[in-house]
């Protein structure tokens with residue numbers, strides 16, 4: 001019989017959950033802090049993204065989307081989407097985020113392999129993360145070992161996706177900082193603020209990956225322990 005007491009992963013999962021909440025709080029607070037600091041350059045973040053893209057010969061639409069920190073590059077539609085708080089903003093935080101999303105568009109234009117793999121793999125991973133846990137649970141209750149294994153394989157796809165996301169995110173931030181520095185959009189001091197925002201965002205991806213790996217190892221553990 002399964003109960004939390006004999007699950008050595010329970011405590012680890014609570015700790016990782018705490019880490020992920022902490023990372024989310026850190027993003028919000030770091031963003032709020034540097035969203036109040038105006039960049040001396042005085043351009044809107046949308047214009048910064050446009051100039052960075054054109055520097056790399058990338059010509060795609062830049063749109064404004066609703067929500068807080070909903071900024072993303074859409075690889076299917078090839079559009080750069082900046083949240084309303086970032087789009088017209090002249091803050092250091094907005095520069096960092098806009099340049100990071102431009103970094104993803106440049107990755108795509110240059111066929112950066114982790115991004116290409118991630119785009120190709122996305123449908124498999126989405127199916128895996130939705131179906132995997134259900135197959136596993138049904139397998140456990142119905143006592144069908146094949147379903148349990150299938151659930152684990154499906155879930156593995158989601159874990160792989162989460163791991164591949166890390167180099168893609170780190171690389172986009174690296175490109176962002178380098179573009180903001182080389183074309184002097186931000187001074188050295190300002191750059192530190194933008195980097196803090198991007199580092200905090202990267203931490204949320206690390207926490208999410210840690211959680212996915214942990215859950216995967218836990219599923220393997222539960223699978224093996226019910227055989228004994």
Ligand SMILES: [Zn+2]
Pocket residue numbers: 100101104168169172
């Ligand atoms: Zn990103």
